[in-house]
Amino acid sequence: MAKSLIEQLPDIIAQGRAQAERILESLGTRECVRLQTREVVLPPGQGACPEAGAPGARWMNRLIHGDNLLAMAALLAGDEETPSLRGKVDLIYSDPPFDSKADYRTKATLPGIEQEHRPTVIEQLAFSDSWNDGTASYLAMITPRLILMRELLADTGSIYVHLDWHVGHYVKIVMDEVFGKDAFLNENIWHRTANAGRRGADRQKRFDTVTDGIYLYTKSGRHTFNQLRRTLTSQQQSAYNRVEAATGRRFKLVTLGNYSQASIQSLHAQGLIHQTSTGSRYKKYYLDEASEVIGNLWTDISTSTASRASESVHYATQKPAKLLERIIQASSAEGALVFDGFGGSGTTAAVAQRLGRRWISVDIGKPSCTVTxxxxxxxxxxxxxYQTIANYPVEAAKAYFGRRDLCTDTLSQIVLSLYGATALPSGLHPQYQLGQIVRRSVPDGQVSKTLVLANSPAQTTGAATLQTARSLRDHLLGNWSQWGPWDRVVVLGWNFEPSIGQVITALNDNRLEVLAIPPDLLDGLHRKGGIDRLRSPLHFSSLAHLTLHPVECRSQGLQDILSVRLKNYALLSPDAIHLQGTNRAKLQSVARALPLALIEYWAVDPDYDGHVFRSVWHDYRGNTAHAACGAGSGDALRVNAQAELAVPAKAQPRVVCVRAVDILGFETEITTTVGARP
Structure with missing residues (x-):
C-alpha cells in the first residue's frame, strides 16, 4: 500500500535538508552559484549611481530572474560586489504557488489592426501550479527553499508564508521543523473577497472559500514587531453617539468599573468624566482618538475593491498593496532588507520601495520580471x-540532476527529444549533439529532412555556431543516413551572443532556423515528472531582431545630444511564438502590420562597456511621463519609437547599445558605434 502524505513527510523533509546542506556546503567554493548583472536600471531623475562594489557605493535593490533556490544560493555565497547576505535579511514575504492544479496566465493588450481598430488581447502562460506527484512533490520543492530562507534571515527577522487551503496545513508542519514550533507567532487569516466566484451546483455543496492563511514565524524571540492600529468601521463609529457641546467632538460613554478614586480624579481633571443628570459618572472616549488594534483576522483588505483597479498590472496572482503594507510596516523598520523569492507582479518590491525599505525580488518567470x-x-x-543566474542552464541542470559533474551531453539529448528529433550517433561532431527529424508527406511521398543541432548550456550560440551548423547541413553525410542531404538545419541554444539577431539576418539563409531553449525547461521537467508529460506544452521560442535608423549625434556645449530611432522589430521564427492557437495568430497579425507594437520596454546605454547595460534612457508601454512632456507616442499600447538624450561630450567614438523586451518577456539588443566629436 502506498504511503500516505503524512507518512512521506519525514522523508520529504530529510531529503529537503540534504539538498539544502549540499548547497550550503558549496558556499565559498568554485562550485557556488553566482549572479550576473544584466542591467542597471536608472529611472529618470535619479541620476548616475556609483559602480557596484566601488568605495562609497550605495546598496542597489535587486530584481533577479531565475529559480529562487539558485538565487538564494548565490545571495548566501556573496560575490566581489556584494558580501554574503547570510543572516542579513530582515523580513521575508513568500507567496509560493498554492498547489491549485491551475495554469495562470498574463494578458497583454496590443493595438487593433482590424477596420474598427479595437485593441487585441492575447494571453500567455505565466506559470503552471501543478506537480508531478501532487502535494508530495510540491513539499519537496518548498522544503529546501524554506531552509535557505532561514539562512538568509537575520536573528531579528521574521518570515510570512502566504498559502491557502490546498497545502497550508502541510507547509506549516514543514515550517515547524525548519524554524521550530516555538518560532510560530501567528496564522493571519486574510478575508480576501466576499465570495469565491463559484456558480451552480458546486456552490450548493460547500461554503465559499474566501480566506487565505499567512503563517508568521520568527528566527528568534528578538524579532521586530510594530503594533498596528486601524480606524474604526462605520458600524463601530456609530457607538460614538454623543456630541460635546463646547467642541463638537463625538464621544461614547463607558462605565468606570474598577477605576480607583485617584484615577477618577485624574480623569476628571482631564475633562474625561461625564456625569449624567442622575449623578452617574462615565468615562468619555472620543471618536477622533479611537482606533482598533489589528489582530490576526484581516477583513479590511479586499481583492475586489474599486481602489484595486488603479494598481492592477494584469497579473493573475497579484496581491493588494495594502496587504504588503501591513506586513512590511508590522515586521520591519525603515532601511530594513525585504526579500521575496516568488516575486510575481512585484508588489513586495514596489511597497518596500515606497516605505523606505531595501528589497530583493526573485521570480523564475520572464513575464513576472517584465511586469515588475x-x-x-x-x-x-x-x-x-536586474540580474540573472550566471550560467543559469548549467546551474539549473546541476540542481535537477543532483550532481556537480553534470554530463551536458545528457541534457542535450533531452533537448533533442523534447524538440522531436532522434539523436544521431555520438562522435559526429565533438562539440555538439546532433539529431534528425525525417517526415514523409502523405499525398506525394516527399521526404523532408531536418538536421537539429543542440548547443551545450555551457556554450554561447553565435556566428561560429551558425556557420558550423550550415556546414554540417551541407556536408555531413554518412551510411547512418539513408535520406541523403539535409533540407534545413535547426539550431537550439540556451545562451546567445547579443548580436545573434543581426548575424541571422545577415546570413539570409531560409534553410537555417535558430530557436531558444526555454530557460525554465528543467523546472518544467521537475514539475511535470519527465519528458513525455512536458512535451506537449513545450515551446522552443523565436528569436527577435531589432534594427535602428542611424544614430544621430549633435554637439551642444559640453554635451552631446543623441537621437536614437527604432526602425523595425522582427520575430525571426514567427511559427515558434510561445503562444497557443488564436493568441499566436493575433500576435503574428500585429507583428506584420505594427512590428514595433510588440515592444514592451526599451532602453539606451549611450556608453556600453560590453558587460553591464546601464539604462540611462528608457520607455515602456503606458509611460505617461514621456507623453506629458511631448516625447511620448500618446498611445498607451505603444512605446515611443524615438529617444533623445543629453550625455557628456566625448572625444572618442562611443558605443551605443539599445535593448528591447517584447510583450512575451524576450530580450534582444543591438549596438552601434557613433563617431567621435569633431
Missing amino acids: RKRLMGEGAQPFV
Missing part, C-alpha cells in the same frame, strides 16, 4: 539592478 521592472519604473523607484 515596468511597474517599478512607473513608480519612480530608486536605481536597481
